Amino acid sequence: MALPTMTPEQRSEALAKAAAVRKARSELIAQVKKGSVSLAEVLKRADAEDLVKKTKVAAVIKALPGIGPVKAAKLMDEAEIPVDRRIGGLGSRQRAALLEALKA
Secondary structure, eight states: OOOOOOOHHHHHHHHHHHHHHHHHHHHHHHHHHHTSSOHHHHHHHHTTOHHHHTSBHHHHHHHSTTOOHHHHHHHHHHTTOOTTOBGGGOOHHHHHHHHHHHHO
C-alpha cells in the first residue's frame, strides 16, 4: 500500500500531532510510575480516552511501582494477555485477571 502524498504543511501537522500523542502517552506512564494513577484508573480511562486505549498494556504494567520487566511478563502470562496487546483490546476477563493478579 502506497503512502498518501502530503503537502509540506500536512506533513508538519501530522508530525506535530504524533509528537503531542507521544508526549501525552509518556506523561501517562510517568503518572503511573509516580503512583498518582493506578492501573484500575487507567483501565477506567480507557473507556473514554483514545490515547489510553492505544497504550500498550506491557508499558503500563512495567511502569507500576515495584514491577519490572520479568514480573510484568509473568503477570501478563497469568492473565493470558499477549505481549503486544493494547489496553483497548483487553476483554473484561483479562482486565479482572490483571487487577486480581496485582492484588495478590
